[in-house]
Amino acid sequence: MDRTAAAADQLFDMRTTRRTVAALPADVAPRTLAEGYAVQEHLVRKLLARGGGTPIGYKIACTSEVAQRALGVDAPFFGVLLSNSTHQTGVTLPAAEFTVRCPEVEFGFEMGDDVPAGATYTPETILPFISTVIPALEIVDHRYLDWKTVGAPSLLADNAIHGAWVVGTPVADWRHVDFATHQTALIVNGTRMFPGSGAAVLGNPLNVVAWLANELPKFGRSLRRGDRITTGLTTGVYLADPGDHLVADFGPLGRVEMTFGR
Numbered sequence: 491m492d493r494t495a496a497a498a499d500q501l502f503d504m505r506t507t508r509r510t511v512a513a514l515p516a517d518v519a520p521r522t523l524a525e526g527y528a529v530q531e532h533l534v535r536k537l538l539a540r541g542g543g544t545p546i547g548y549k550i551a552c553t554s555e556v557a558q559r560a561l562g563v564d565a566p567f568f569g570v571l572l573s574n575s576t577h578q579t580g581v582t583l584p585a586a587e588f589t590v591r592c593p594e595v596e597f598g599f600e601m602g603d604d605v606p607a608g609a610t611y612t613p614e615t616i617l618p619f620i621s622t623v624i625p626a627l628e629i630v631d632h633r634y635l636d637w638k639t640v641g642a643p644s645l646l647a648d649n650a651i652h653g654a655w656v657v658g659t660p661v662a663d664w665r666h667v668d669f670a671t672h673q674t675a676l677i678v679n680g681t682r683m684f685p686g687s688g689a690a691v692l693g694n695p696l697n698v699v700a701w702l703a704n705e706l707p708k709f710g711r712s713l714r715r716g717d718r719i720t721t722g723l724t725t726g727v728y729l730a731d732p733g734d735h736l737v738a739d740f741g742p743l744g745r746v747e748m749t750f751g752r
Contacts, residue, residue, distance in 0.1 A: 493518045494525065498532030501648050504633040505537070508589050511633065513640045514647075523567065526643035527709055533649055534570050543574030546718050547600075548706075549628060550698050551650040552642065553691045553722030561642045566692070568702060569650025571718055576655045577748070585732035585750040588631045588653055593730055593748075594723040595676045595738040597669060597688060597695040598624030600660060601717045607707035613696035616703055619713070622660035623667070625740040627748060628720050629653040655720060658738075658746040667743070670694040674724045677737040686725030695721040 497518040504511065513519060520526040534545065552558055552566045577583070585591060602621030605611070631653030634640050645651055669688035676684040688695050698721040703713050713719075730736060730750050738746040 494520075494528045495532055497529045497647060498536060501529070501533050502536045502540075504648075506540075509633060510589065510635055512635045514644050519640075520643035520647050523643055523646065526567075526645075526647040529647035530569065530649055533647065534572070537572065537649070538574070541572075541574040543572050545570050546573050546576060546716075547571040547720075548702060548717065549650055549652045549655070549720045550702060550722050551630075551645065553698055561638065561645070563642045565705075566698065566701060566722070567642055567646040567650060568705065569646065569652045571652070571655055571720065575653070576657065579656060579658045579746045579748070581656055582749045582751050583629070583654060585730075585752065588629065588750075589633050590631045590653075591730040591750060592630040593676060593728060593736050593738075594628045594630055595674045595684075595686060595725050595740075596626050596628050596720045596722055597672075597691065597724065597740075598626040598655075598657060598718060598720045599695070599699055600624060601713050601715055601719070604715050605703045605713035607712045611700040611703040613694060613700050616696065616700045617665075619703075620699065622662050623664040623743060624660050624718065624720075625658040625738060625744040625746050626720050627656040627736060627738045627746050629656070656746055656748045658740075658744045661743050664743070669696055672743070673741055675739040676725045676728060677739055678728060678730075679735050680737075684725040684728055686723075688724060690724045691722045698722060
């Protein structure tokens with residue numbers, strides 16, 4: 491077995507048993523971002539074989555300067571959104587199925603057209619390809635004792651430490667929105683609030699969509715009509731407990747809520 495498949499097997503076992511480790515074994519841990527994405531492809535195939543479903547788009551991680559400094563990288567990285575781990579607002583998810591339970595209030599987008607490879611996209615030029623905005627909560631989950639010490643290749647290999655995605659009602663009338671200044675909040679159990687805004691996401695979530703459109707062709711992919719993208723944390727970090735009720739508040743763009751069962 492080659493090191494790519496061996497690393498994917500390790501990550502799959504960690505997910506299914508919720509086993510935590512300090513790091514992947516040195517003889518299989520990906521050493522570069524390219525190796526990390528190769529492991530990710532293997533892992534995603536294994537997750538789909540176990541749970542069914544299909545890829546539905548991409549999650550973007552490391553979209554803040556703080557996270558990038560912690561990992562020693564100068565850009566985000568992506569994982570794959572899966573239909574079998576995507577849920578509608580109001581869902582209750584078993585807390586025991588997650589190891590970390592980090593809810594992130596994130597702007598989601600759905601692509602209305604294929605994005606041709608070969609061009610360099612900006613927030614302005616990617617706009618015509620977007621159909622709807624999706625208010626969302628991503629649940630980040632990982633099995634590393636300290637995510638900051640394992641490095642970006644091992645994080646992205648584990649499908650960019652994606653756990654679940656909870657989505658609200660897509661918004662078609664959004665082109666008047668200034669995402670950089672648009673306010674968000676995470677509300678925990680109806681009282682504790684973590685405020686934020688789109689500025690936390692590389693200055694503007696549209697910067698992330700443009701980055702992804704430019705990055706995917708490097709790996710033989712491109713954004714396609716119907717792909718969904720979740721663009722990164724807009725608020726402070728909160729680690730949820732069993733029983734927590736969480737609301738992602740996007741103001742006029744809607745709200746998303748979920749509960750972690752005990």
